[in-house]
Amino acid sequence: MNISMINGNKGFCLARLKTLVVLVFCGSFLFLSLEARAFSGGTHGDASHSYRDSLLRRISTTGSLSMDCRLSYPIGSAIPDPSFGDNAREFSALREFLRLSLGDTLLVVRDVSLTGYCSPDGTVWLNERLAVDRTRLLHQxxxxxxxxxxxxxxxxxxxxxxxxxxxRLIAASGYSWSGEALRIIDSDVSPERKKLYLAALDGGRAHQIIYDLYPLLRRVEVKVTYDVPAMRRQGTLPPDIPASADFKSAENRGSAIDRQYCDTLIYLVDKSADCVEREPLFALKTNLLFDAALAPNVELELPLGRSWSVMVEYTFPWWLHRGDIFCMEMLQGGVEGRYWPGHKKRLPDGSRRRLLTGWFVGGYTSGGYYDFQFKRDKGYQGEFFIAAGVSGGYSCRLVRGLNMEFSLGVGALSTKYRQYEVVRGAERTELVRQNAGKFFWLGPTKAKISLVWLVGEGRKKR
Incomplete structure (x- = not known):
């Protein structure tokens, strides 16, 4: 055997040895990596299988999966906007729900539905119209x-x-007035009366709590229904999957959204439990019809007990236009007494009606001076006018502390007047008296659409 052959065999053996060492090293590294991944990811895998198993249990028990999608919208809008409010997170949750409920090819989907809901507050037809439009546009x-x-x-x-x-939300609150609220909701009275009775619960203290729950009711329910027998036939679901103890307890506790409802309601109850409603001390008003005619005015109404009130008013337009060509000058004051029927009686829940709100009747009187010139060369001055009659109307709530009032007065009006002509000289303008007369009117003497500020109404701590 020559030297070259020995050296060649030695080199070959060394190469094989190096290859073996590299393979052993790589194998060990791969094994340790797999062990580390199994150690770090085992919990995630178990959780994924556990979650899918819980999903299948729910489908086997209920036959469907559902999610309530609550999107925020600008006032009066029905177009879904992911950038508005907290919609980005809501859309992310909706996409995840659709991926889980529809993305698995082993799930046999029988039906998909979108159902829109609205809250009971506000105008019924407008809320229902928005619920329809928002559901339709979300589907699109x-x-x-x-x-x-x-x-x-x-x-x-x-x-x-x-x-x-x-x-469901009120029943979960456990508040002292919850039972009465449930009886009102279950009654056969109209929705408008239900809202009126609920607003008066516990002396009006429950109104804000219930009102804050209304946004939670404006939603679209996305529901996916499955063909459970077909899934059992194909082996996706075993013939019978009993609901585990964990699954039953989760069902009894409710979904995360239901827990969110209850937490929100409990928070709102706790936040306002130590608050009481303050009744208004008086009301400040302005007649929007006079305001539109450029006649500034102010009214002050003071409640006298629960069923009576007294109101004083003052109107004071005083302006000239185009160098004394046109003028509207009037100083007018009046007083009115009002009776509010039904305010002594208690509502079915034991509470009372809001002060200065609802139907009223009354009597009034007013008087003043005036100077009207609506033509270039003719005008009328009033020595004094007086009006008296009966009135009636309705004051409805807009928001806390703000009402809108509609009223009409019918009676008699009497005034003495003198007509004058305008004579313009080179240096001065004179009013030349032409004739005098009396005017009497029997019929409507005033009409009002007033914006009312209930001063002092609100909530305060006990």
């Missing part, structure tokens, strides 16, 4: 942008005011 939005959702034709509908949802 998902069809245009979600490739999973577009594979399944969806039914779109609207249920209107969600009294059932409001009942």
């Amino acid at each position: 939005y998902l069809c245009d942008r979600d490739p999973v959702f577009v594979q399944y034709p969806a039914r779109v509908s609207s249920r209107g005011a969600d009294w059932t949802g409001l009942r």
Whole structure:
């Protein structure tokens, strides 16, 4: 055996040895990496399997999955905007729900539905119209942008005011007036009367709590229903999956959204438990019809007990236009007494009606001076005018501390006047008296659409 052959064999053995060492090293590294990944990701894998198993249990038990989508909108708008308010997070949750409920090819989807709900507050027809439009436009939005959702034709509908949802939230609160509120919701009275009775619960203290719950009722329910027998036949679901203890307890606790409702309601109850409603001390008003005619005015109404009030008013337009060609000058004052029927009686929940709100009747008298010139060369001056009669109207609530009042007065008006002509000389202008007369009118003498500020109304700590 020559030297070259020995050296060649030695080199070959060394190369094989190096290759073996590299393979062992790589194998050890790969093994340790897999062990580390299994150690760090084992919990995630178990959680994923556990979550999917819980999902299948829910489908097997209820036959469907659902999510309440609550989007924020500008006032009066129905177009879904991901950049508005907290909509980005809501859309992210909706996409995740659609991925889980529709994206698994082993799930046999039978039906997809979108159902819109609105809150009971405000105008019924407007809220229902918005619920329909928002549900329809959300469906269109998902069809245009979600490739999973577009594979399944969806039914779109609207249920209107969600009294059932409001009942569930109030029942979960455990507040002292909850039982009475549930009896009002379950009664056969009209929705408007239900809102009136709920607003008066606990002396009006429950109104703000219930009002703050209304945004939670404005939603679109996205529901996916599955063909459970078909899924059992194909083996996705075993013939019978009993609901585990964890699943049952989760069902009893409710979904995360239900817990959010309860937490929100408890927070609102706790926040206002030590608050009481303050009744208005008096009301400041302005007649918007006079304001539109450039006649500034102010009214002050003082409640006398619960069923009576007295109001004083003052109107004081005093302006000239185009160098004394036109003028409107009037100083007028008046007083009115009012009776508010039904304010002594208590509502079915034991509370009372709000002061200076509702229907009223009364009697009034007023008087003043005036100088009107609406033509270039002719005008009328009033020595004194007086009016008296009966009035009636209705004051409705806009927001806390602010009302809108509609009233009409019918009676008699009498005035003495003198007509004058305007004579313009080179140096001065004179008013030349032409004739005098009396005017008497029997019929409507005043009409008002007044904006009312209830001074002092609000909430305060006990």
